[in-house]
Structure formats: structure tokens, C-alpha cells
Amino acid sequence: MTATDPAEPTLPAPAETLQRWGQLLGESQKLMMAFMAREASKPPANPYPGGLFEGWAEIAGALAKNPAKFVELQTKYWTDTAKLWQAFATGHAEDSPAAAIKDKRFAAEDWSKLPVFDFLRQSYLLTSNYILSGTAGLAADTELDEEVKAKLLFHTKQFVDALSPSNYLLTNPQVLKATTESGGANLVKGLEHMLDDIKAGRMKLTDEDAFEVGRNVAITPGKVVFQNRLFQLIQYSPTTAQVFEIPLLIFPPWINKYYILDLTAEKSFIRWAVAQGLTVFVVSWKNADASLADATLDTYVGEGQMTAISKVLDITGAPATHTIGYCVAGTTLAATLAYLKATGADATVRTATFFTAQVDFEHAGDLKVFVDEENLEKIEAAAAETGFTDGRTMATTFNLLRSNDLIWNYVVNNYLLGKDYFPFDLLYWNSDATNVPAKWHLTYLKDLYRDNLLAKPGGISVAGVPIDIDTVTTPSYIQAGKEDHIAPAKSVYEITRHFSGPMRFLLAGSGHIAGVVNPPAAMKYNHWTNEKLPATLEGFVAGATEHKGSWWPDWIAWLAPQSGGKVAARVPVNVIEDAPGSYVKERI
Template structure:
């Protein structure tokens, strides 16, 4: 799009705005003519309105509490007003609050917008406080109320609207409104794709500049392709490493650019590395449940790796939901007397006890499950874009509203970012598995109840798992909270090490030593309570990856000649990263 001309005279400005309006109208007409057969989604699929009404009714039942809040709010509002009327006379109650939504200079340059910013922050603080600990609601209803009230408060930020965002107004004046037209173009393209774009998706291609660690696909079935990576050292540890990434995402979060790739780094440490690349769910996986991901998935992959390497055991890693499933797999193997097949198990931000599962628990109730049933009524899988939006809602200011402002209002070009490209590369999941996972593991918490679940005919009892375990949690993880991941230390009976990594669900895991970012905490003891671990743990700067390899190496046997993918009985099917990972939605 051409750069905007210099500011025009009034008649020329009128003509320009008329032209922009006409072009935007034409774009909308063309868009809807193409999309007229597309069914509009429900405006309230998660029952937020019902939760809001329930919360408001409960809050109104305690008028004294509301009057107290109102009185405090009026006092602070008067102080805020006084601080603007007579600068320096009264400190603003929210004047020093830092919020990156209002970090731009334009919010402070004009007193009117500074007042608008502070008025919003003050009101939002009281609205959020009013939603805390409302009497008359059970624990789950209180959690839902807090979550959806925060969603409302975040959505109503003046930064999200063109007429109340000085940065948008400034850009509109500079470009003669071209930014709004460009933003409309972005918005309609995103609506056509069924998802909000966060990055320049044309800047990346799986197998070209992400997921590029050399290797071969050496096995495949309907659930996964097994990739064996090419060695970079003459000798490797005897015990191989098998990585199970979550099938709710693509595996290459562990193989982004060469500098960030955990897989490449693990190969460089002298490990024979395998990874499962899961199939994007379609009609062929209509029958798939937890039993299939354990048996047809993880155990089949494990047996294949042992056959290829000629070893009796392998190290394993389970990331997120694949770590939850790995716990069930270990319990099945223990019950069968085959626990020795797994030399060690590493868990990246995984949970087995969902009693403190964080804000994701908001979405686990009968109303949401009924909605999921409707979403999958005409197909046996859940569209990955629905799950991606759920995760984005947990950090709506960062992962939703910032893109609304930058992409749709300011009209910025999409910036290339490999992590956001991966985040947008959603995957479908089997509907049967997803429903039972939410009901049995999240809602009813059956995985940690001995005999609560039966997998492959085996009653699951995690207390029988004595496999040495390395358990990692993210200090700022909003998907699998660290205190929830820590519960793994109580679930198993074997040797365990827990590492609390700085940052969250992704950056806390994908933190190569070369980046010299964040930190991690360790302790020689594992107290029963997570808070006690935090109080006693020692901090180390940088990546936790060296700590992991220092723990793993002594358990990996002697060095042997490097193994070349496809050189044994399992011949190479195709080059890594294989076909499965290249299937995209939309």
C-alpha cells in the first residue's frame, strides 16, 4: 500500500475520506459475497453472559459490600479529579500504575487521554475487586466470575477503540485514514482464515526455516510419524531419547530456528533423539481415545525406538498433555512388569493432579462440555482454532487485544516471528479423546485416584511408578501452573528432581543456554508443599537445559557409535520433518 500523501486542504480531505469510505465499503461487500455461506459462531459459546448475570445477582445480594466499594471508589475518583484540576495538590490513586497498554507517549502528552487512562484503571480495579469472593457462589462459579469479569474489563480498555486511543488517532491523522483501511483489510483476511494472525505467516515454512534439524521419518501409523535425527557427534550415549510433544500443537515448538531448537541441542549433547510428529485429527481418528495415545501412540513409539537402537530402555520426555499421558503410560508399563523399558521420564510443564489446574479450569463444566459437543456434532474432531482461542483468552491483553490494536486499528504490517508462526499453526484433536480428557482428567481428576481410570485394560495407579523423573515447571505458566506441575513429585514413588524455570509454558521450556535468559530454581529436597520448595530453592541464572543433561548423562550408559537414521531394519520413509506436521488448518 502506497504511503499517505501530505495533509490535504479541506475539500481534498473530504474527497480522500469519501474515497476511503467507498473503498472500505467495496471491500466489505466483496468479503461478505465470498463468505455468505459461512455460519456465524455463537456470540457466547462459553456461557459468559449467564456467569455474568449469576455474579451480578450474587453481588447485589450483599448491598452493604457494594455500598462500601462505591464509597471508596467515589473517594478515589474525587482524588483523581482533584489531581487533574489542581496539579500537585492531591496524588492520583492510580497515577503511578504501570500498564503496557498505555506505555506510549501519546497517552501522557494530552491531559484528556491521561485522565481517560487513569479513570479506566481506577474503575477496572474496583470492578475486579467487586468480582472477588462474591458470597453465594461455589468455588467454580467464583473462578468463572473472576475470569469473565476480567475479560470484560480488558475488552473495555480505551486502548482497544479508535476514538479513545490517542496513538490510533495520531496515526489516522498522519495517514489520512489509510491505517484504518489497511486494518480493515487485515481483519477481513483474518475472518476469512477463521483466526487472528499474529505474524507474517509467509515468512516461514515448515522444513525450510523452522523444523529444519536433519533427520528421517523411520516409522508411521495413523497417529504419528516417528522422526530419528541425524547425529552430529561420532559417539552417542547408548540410551536413546524419545520425545512426546503434545498433539494439541505441532512438535516443532522444540525445533524452531537452529538457535532455539531443543532437539538440535539434544543431538549435539550426544543423544540419539527421536520425536513423535502427531497426525492432525480427521475422520480417520474418529475412534481415538486415551487408550490409543498410550498404546498405539507412546508404547508403539517406545518399542520401535528400542528395536531401532537395540537397547532395553530409552529416556522419554512428555510435554504438556503428552506428559500427562506419559504418566498413564508409565503406570501401564509398571502394571505389566515392563517399567524397565523407560530409563527416565522428563516432564515439561505437565499435570496429573488437576486440583489446582489454574484458569483453564474455568472452561471445564457441563455448559462448556455441551458447547464442545455442538462444535463436534458434524465432525469427529475439534477444530484447533477453537482451542487456540481458549489459550489466548488466558492472556487476552497480550494475545488478543494487542493484535486488535496493532493490526486492525493502527494498521501495522505483520512482523515475522517464528514462535507466533508456530502458535498460529493449530491442530485438530479427536473429539472423543478431548471430551473424555476434560471430563475424566480435568473435571473428575481421576488420573491421581488409584484405579480411577482404566487404560488398555489396566487400572491406573501412579503410585506404582518408580521411574526416575525430572519434572520441570514454569514460574509464570498460565496453562499448567507450576504449583500444579509440582504435584507430580507426590504422584510417583521413584527418584525425582524438580526444576522451576523462569517464564511460562513456552519460553520456560524453549530457553537455550546461548540466549542467556531467565533463571531456574532447584533444591536437594522436595517438600510436600510447593510454597516450601520455592522458599528453600536456590536460583541459578540462565537456562535449565545444562542441569537436565547433567542429570540425564549418568543414566545414559556408555558411548557407542553414532546411529544413522534408516540404516537398520526401519528404513527411512522420508526426510524430516515429514508430511504430518505440514498439514495446516485454514
């Protein structure tokens, strides 16, 4: 492309830009030093609870007592900054200390083709890395509570991510080029997208018109065979002449729609499980409204999981059922198992499988950042006003855990570049949010995430009966995602320290969704097994064996020997309506 090509964005001279950036960097340093000096002179009270500045007063106080660490960090940063300048000034940008930093936000060729944008990219990556690592190192030297440290680091990362030059029109070469080539049509299209999203009350991530529940997602044949105010129970039609005696009952999380396990035919765990000779049932939770304002843990255990177990046994005539609990439904399944144990009815569940579920929340990760008084007060207000927590609010919270992938990426593509929404079934499901009973949501956050009561014997009662998850002897299969940002593998592994029965732990590649929805035919994401259960996840990994592809075959190999003999295939009877049912089609 020549210098006169109208598609090439008009840019200031590199020397002029570098000089201006030097001034900005110098001003930034002065501001940071002034901020630190000002905060160090204050008492360590925090005037911004729950926000970006929580913990900064304590860090500043620690620096005042021992400034050597900050000086060391600052010296190293400015040494690397000088090297970056020298590399660009001599025309050897590849020798910069930031040149080797990989970040997919800057993968496009335009970021390295023009020196100005290459400098923008590298200076941002160098600075952001120092801010994040420096904040972590400085926080480690304080006596801050671990949760406050985590909150400080989380909000600092959100702040740093938001400042990326990739997020803004004038500092993103791809956006500048698109604006020049289209005469600004991309920005008009992006504005249309933004206004549509404001009207919908959420950021769209995909072409939602390309999908319809029951048409091209959630299409495995089956029937709704029971329903109450809390859920519909779907029984899937058999595809084998005989099935195992023991059926399978799946509890998906009620904060999402169940069809994450039944996307396309190629990705459907449910369809695959039916093909293995299992009689498969799934719970499709009701999208909460004011009628569920009274719902609590007792409701989701009693009216929910125990009712579903009872109905499956009635329908099949089986002596017990296998169960799966995904995410928060797995947490509740642990409470159900402990209650069944306490009441002598635990034989009704033959096995329990946990998909990325937590029962001990000591290491629950970044979601604990949102369990502060400010957020709890908002949920409490929602409970008083509507009786439910808006699912769009929760979806935004989960998206913040991966803000670059699930927020800023779409700000750039949808609003700045004005690209048409790409049809993607997984993102359609992710956008299909569900409301949650606010009273139950509030107690879940307080009792489990904040106070960790489920991990304490007798800390929680179900139907008036104190429960202890350490007494659970049900054979359990525990799956965790290596890169899970919602239920960290370290936290999921804690189940092995509590349950008392036979357990198999498996670490899957990828995260909270792709680590679970990984069909064998895809040959993606390896998994790790260890016949022993060491005290820690690190010990498990150290002695683990890596296996290619999906973990599903490992699971069915574990489940089948515990599934009884074969019986004639069970066809759904007493049908209410065809799958996927009406509850899952309710949208907000």
C-alpha cells in the same frame, strides 16, 4: 508538535471531557447499584450458566445480607476517584492514586502527553482494578463453588479487558494520530487484515509467509523412520562421533506441532539435545481428521506412546529409553508409565521428563473455566459431525487466557493501526493449529479436567487395566513455568505428591513456552532448584536456590549419569522421508 499540526488529533477541551466523564462515571454507578438491587431481590438461581453473570446472583444475595463490605469498597473507590479528579483539576496528574499503576497497553508517550488521554488511562486503570479486586473479595465471602468463582473472575476480567480505551479508535491517541497522519489509510489496511483473517477463520498474529516448515523452522537434519495413522517418528542425525547408550524419545503435545522444540537453530531444544550426545527421536502427531474419530486414551497410549517406545528400542537396540512429555503429552505419559508399571514393563523407560505437565487437575487454573456443559456439548456435537475438534477453536481458547497479549494487542496493531504483520517464528508456530480427535478431547476434559480421575487410584483404565499413577517409580524430572497460565506451577508440582520414584523438580522463569524453549546461549529467564521436595510449591520456593539463565544444563547433568556408556553414533536407517516429514506440514 504545535496545536495546528495536522498530525495532532483534534480533541475536545479537557474541562469539557472531564465533565462528560464525570457524568458517565455517575451513570455507571447508578447502573451498578440498580443491577445489584435488582439481582438481590431474585432467588440465587443463575440464568446465565457458563457466562459472565455466573455467580452474580449469589454475590448480590450475599450483599443484601451484609452490605457493609460493598459500601466499604464503594467508599474507597469514590474516595480515590475524587483524588484522581483533584489531581487532574490542579494539574498534578502524577499525584493521582492511579498514576503509579503500570500497564504496557498504555506505555506509549501519547497516553501521558495529553491530559484527556492520561485521564482516560488513569480512570480506566483505577476502575478496572477496583472491579477485579472487588469481585474477587465479594466472591470470597459467598458459598460459591471454587470453580464458579474462578469462572466469574475469568469472565469479569475478559469483560474489563475488552473495555480498555486502548482497544478503540476514538479513545486511543496512537490510533487517532495514525488516522490523521495517513488520512485513514491505516483503517483501510486494517480492514484488509480483518477480512483476510475472517477468510482464514482465525486472527493472524505474524507474517505467515515469512516461514515454511522445513525451510526456516523445523530444520534440524533427520529422517522419518516409522509412521502409522497417529504419528510419524523422526530420528535425528547425530552430530557427535559417539552417543549415549540410552536414547531420548520426545512426546510433544498433539494440540500443537512438535517444532516448538525445533524452531530456529539457535532456539532448538532438539538440536541442542543431539549436540549433547543423545540419539534423539520425536513424535510428530497426525493432524486429526475423520479417520481418527475413534481415538481415545487407549489409542494415544497404545498406538501412540507405547508403539513409539517399542520402535525406538527396536531401532537402537537399547534396553530402555529416556522420555519427555510436554503438556498434555506429559499427562498421557504419566498414564503410560502407570500402565507399564501395572503390566511389569516399566523397565523399558529409564527416565521420564515432564515439561509443564499436569497429572492432578485440582489446581489446573483458568482452563477449567471452559470445562462446562455448554463447551462439552459443542465438542460432543463436533465428535458426531466431523470426528475432530477444530484446532482454530482451541487456539482461540488458549489466546483468551492471555487476551491482552494475544487478542487485543493484535486488534489494535493489525486492525486499528493497520501495521504490517511482523515475522516471528514463535507466533507462526502458535498460529499453526492442529485438529484433535473430538472423542478423545471430550473424555480428556471430562475425565481429567472435570473429574480428576487420573489422580484417583483405579479412576482410569488403559486397555482394560486400572492404573494408579501413585505406583510410578520411574526417575522423573519435572519442569514447571513460574508464570505458566496453561499449566500453573502449583498444579504441575502436584506430580511430586503422586509419583513414588526419585524426582527432581525445577521451576523455570517465564511461562508455558518461553520457560521451556530457553537455550543457554540466550542467558534469559532464571530458574530455581531445591534438593528437597516440600509438601507444597510455596515450600519449594521458600527453600529454593536461584540460578542464572537456562535450566537445560541442569537437566542434562541429571540425565547423563542415567544414560549408560557411549556407543558409536546411530545413523537413521529404513528411511521413509526426510525430516520434518509430511504430517507436520498439514495445515488447517
